[in-house]
Amino acid sequence: MKTLIxxxxxxxxxxxALMLYAQVSAAPFxxxxxxAAATSQYVPGEVLVKFKPAAVALVRTASVAAxxxxxxxxxxxxGWTHVKLAAGQSVTEALVAYQNDPNVEYAQPNYIYHxxxxxxxxxYAQLWAFKNTGQTxxxxxxxxxxxxxxxxxxxxxxxxxxxxxxxxxxxxSGVNYTQEDLAANMWNGGSSFPNHGKDFVDNxxxxxxxxxxxxxxxxxxxxxxxNAKGTTGVCWMASIMAVRVLNAMGSGTxxxxxxxxxxxxxxxxxVINMSLGSGGAFDQIFSDAITTARNxxxxxxxxxGNSTSDNDVTAHYPCNFTQLNLxxxxxxxxxxxxxxxxxxxxxxxxxxxxxxNILSTWAGAEGTIAxxxxxxxxxxxTTSGGGWTYGQRTVSGTLFDFLLDPGTFPSGAYVNNxxxxxxxxxxxxxxxxxxxxxxxxxxxPLGDSLNLNYRNSGGDPxxxxxxxxxxxxxxxxFIAPFSFxxxxxxxxxxxxxxxxxxxxxxxxxxxxxxxxxxxIDTLTINTSSYNTISGTSMATPEVAGLxxxxxxxxxxxxxxxxxxxxxxxxxxxxxxxxxTTTGKAVDVMSSLAYINPPTGLMATVQ
Amino acid sequence: xxxxxAAVVLIALALAGCGGGGGGGSSPPPVTxxxxxxxxxxxxxxxxxxxxxxxxxxxxxxxxxxxxxVSGLTAPTSTVTTLSTGTYTVTVRAYAALDAxxxxxxxxxxxxxxxxxxxx
Numbered sequence: 001m002k003t004l005i006x007x008x009x010x011x012x013x014x015x016x017a018l019m020l021y022a023q024v025s026a027a028p029f030x031x032x033x034x035x036a037a038a039t040s041q042y043v044p045g046e047v048l049v050k051f052k053p054a055a056v057a058l059v060r061t062a063s064v065a066a067x068x069x070x071x072x073x074x075x076x077x078x079g080w081t082h083v084k085l086a087a088g089q090s091v092t093e094a095l096v097a098y099q100n101d102p103n104v105e106y107a108q109p110n111y112i113y114h115x116x117x118x119x120x121x122x123x124y125a126q127l128w129a130f131k132n133t134g135q136t137x138x139x140x141x142x143x144x145x146x147x148x149x150x151x152x153x154x155x156x157x158x159x160x161x162x163x164x165x166x167x168x169x170x171x172x173s174g175v176n177y178t179q180e181d182l183a184a185n186m187w188n189g190g191s192s193f194p195n196h197g198k199d200f201v202d203n204x205x206x207x208x209x210x211x212x213x214x215x216x217x218x219x220x221x222x223x224x225x226x227n228a229k230g231t232t233g234v235c236w237m238a239s240i241m242a243v244r245v246l247n248a249m250g251s252g253t254x255x256x257x258x259x260x261x262x263x264x265x266x267x268x269x270x271v272i273n274m275s276l277g278s279g280g281a282f283d284q285i286f287s288d289a290i291t292t293a294r295n296x297x298x299x300x301x302x303x304x305g306n307s308t309s310d311n312d313v314t315a316h317y318p319c320n321f322t323q324l325n326l327x328x329x330x331x332x333x334x335x336x337x338x339x340x341x342x343x344x345x346x347x348x349x350x351x352x353x354x355x356x357n358i359l360s361t362w363a364g365a366e367g368t369i370a371x372x373x374x375x376x377x378x379x380x381x382t383t384s385g386g387g388w389t390y391g392q393r394t395v396s397g398t399l400f401d402f403l404l405d406p407g408t409f410p411s412g413a414y415v416n417n418x419x420x421x422x423x424x425x426x427x428x429x430x431x432x433x434x435x436x437x438x439x440x441x442x443x444x445p446l447g448d449s450l451n452l453n454y455r456n457s458g459g460d461p462x463x464x465x466x467x468x469x470x471x472x473x474x475x476x477x478f479i480a481p482f483s484f485x486x487x488x489x490x491x492x493x494x495x496x497x498x499x500x501x502x503x504x505x506x507x508x509x510x511x512x513x514x515x516x517x518x519x520i521d522t523l524t525i526n527t528s529s530y531n532t533i534s535g536t537s538m539a540t541p542e543v544a545g546l547x548x549x550x551x552x553x554x555x556x557x558x559x560x561x562x563x564x565x566x567x568x569x570x571x572x573x574x575x576x577x578x579x580t581t582t583g584k585a586v587d588v589m590s591s592l593a594y595i596n597p598p599t600g601l602m603a604t605v606q
Numbered sequence: 607x608x609x610x611x612a613a614v615v616l617i618a619l620a621l622a623g624c625g626g627g628g629g630g631g632s633s634p635p636p637v638t639x640x641x642x643x644x645x646x647x648x649x650x651x652x653x654x655x656x657x658x659x660x661x662x663x664x665x666x667x668x669x670x671x672x673x674x675x676v677s678g679l680t681a682p683t684s685t686v687t688t689l690s691t692g693t694y695t696v697t698v699r700a701y702a703a704l705d706a707x708x709x710x711x712x713x714x715x716x717x718x719x720x721x722x723x724x725x726x
Binding site: 156 | 640641642643644645646647649650651652653654655661689696697698699700701702704705706707708713714715716717718719721723724725726
């Protein structure tokens with residue numbers, strides 16, 4: 001990454017180092033010369049010397065020989081000679097000697113230049129988190145950024161891009177381990193466990209992602225870099241362990257998540273990313289799992305949440321757990337303001353990281369099968385028992401197609417002793433995952449029920465089908481969203497239906513159901529999909545990736561060292577002041593250069 | 607300026623002479639030199655434990671001691687010095703060649719927790 005401008009800076013640095021060297025010679029250790037020892041920017045044992053025009057070849061040779069040096073080459077640049085120093089002599093000493101030689105006009109180190117560490121990945125220009133040029137990315141506002149508001153990562157790539165020595169567990173919806181930018185960077189488990197991870201949703205050894213979220217997270221951490229494909233992760237080479245604890249809809253349970261954490265710890269992960277959370281009560285077993293990770297020296301990076309709320313007021317777990325191996329991350333937008341959705345917490349959220357319009361790997365191609373229940377105004381679903389009809393209602397000024405029982409809903413009521421069924425068959429063959437989505441206004445009194453079933457062989461889903469949900473209930477006069485995992489129904493003929501069952505007691509006026517915006521979202525796994533999305537879920541893996549890089553660069557790092565470097569190495573950002581424990585956004589290069597204060601100082605007086 | 611300094615030196619010598627020749631008062635405790643070994647836990651940064659890295663030991667009223675990396679897996683984590691009777695505050699900082707801009711201007715840690723050393 002060094003540029004010509006930087007080389008001037010380094011030349012100035014060498015000058016400063018020479019001055020320091022003189023001070024140290026006069027008063028040893030009064031000013032410890034830790035900068036002067038930094039010789040990695042030029043070739044040790046060599047200098048370049050420019051002799052004055054009057055210094056003929058014989059004079060040049062004599063000057064060099066007098067210092068015990070040898071001439072490697074006379075360079076094409078007039079007057080310049082490439083010189084090899086005597087064994088054990090430093091470049092600094094040689095430069096002083098040549099500067100005192102009256103035949104010499106100038107002398108300098110033989111600097112080392114590096115290729116600019118910008119990867120070849122074709123979509124790199126959209127990764128504003130790594131290089132914010134003020135580019136336009138995605139659609140989440142504001143989608144035009146401020147140049148320089150990024151993670152300062154390119155300089156770090158001059159020092160490390162291979163972090164494969166550190167296993168990072170993505171505890172999420174799984175990972176598409178066949179994705180073109182991830183396949184080479186997946187954990188392989190070794191001979192005792194030759195898998196990419198584990199699936200605690202289906203309880204098998206295939207952690208394939210049926211949602212996309214986990215694959216997106218994995219790509220932010222470690223999509224293969226400089227491979228002329230797609231994007232790059234925080235590190236170009238990584239070891240990503242896929243731990244599936246969230247289903248196709250992105251939901252999971254305490255039981256699955258804690259099993260996933262323990263699996264990751266047992267199989268050697270040193271960083272765990274959990275872009276998940278809940279605003280529920282304190283979860284003891286979840287907390288215990290974080291403690292287990294801490295006791296095994298594992299850093300756990302979690303998201304602050306997306307509800308625009310203060311976690312100090314309304315706790316959000318796992319963010320609000322207090323173990324010292326935990327780092328909780330808020331999301332910043334492209335101008336380094338707190339993202340409009342991001343939670344915060346002056347005592348519970350630690351750092352911020354880019355979290356809007358983040359481009360990364362995806363599990364596959366997505367599709368939507370939408371259904372509006374009618375053909376030219378006539379219900380086109382199969383019915384039995386009557387009751388269900390097609391109708392239209394205006395909601396907030398917009399006309400929507402509805403599936404209704406009774407047809408007068410939300411006025412009137414359905415009949416007694418009803419068994420009203422309505423269903424339709426969909427072809428879901430070829431898809432890897434399917435999610436059923438609809439919105440509904442519901443008012444079903446106790447004793448009656450509304451059932452939702454599917455059947456993967458078509459026909460009436462209430463005859464030998466599987467129930468997704470059922471019973472009485474009310475949405476309180478509002479229209480509410482509902483989602484269900486329909487993946488088990490994937491087949492050529494997947495029938496989905498609603499059944500309204502009533503007893504002999506009359507339901508009050510206003511009882512019934514109205515369903516709208518019915519759709520089935522599908523996912524077809526492939527190897528080449530990418531997606532741009534926003535969330536603290538996206539900010540979290542930026543930090544987990546940094547934790548991975550720090551532990552790879554400093555193999556002796558403990559969780560405490562790593563967390564210290566992340567928190568203290570960050571860049572102060574006004575939007576995070578009073579909103580996080582540090583007031584800082586992560587800064588990769590600064591964290592890489594950060595040095596934790598020494599500990600354990602003791603004295604023995606004799 | 608030189609005259610003033612000389613006067614101070616003369617006064618100091620005179621006072622020392624009075625103290626040495628006086629009788630009847632209690633004598634100040636003798637000032638003695640002691641060997642003091644300072645040790646700390648190794649830092650885990652690669653840069654501290656490689657060329658250009660090391661530690662600085664700061665002792666109140668004394669020149670800073672440089673403890674550079676020399677060879678092997680870690681930089682030295684102790685130093686031996688001589689201190690005379692008194693109370694000293696000691697801190698250690700770690701350093702490395704890499705700086706926060708990715709160059710080699712160097713980085714320095716914050717000081718360790720300070721240690722009070724009483725030399726009898």
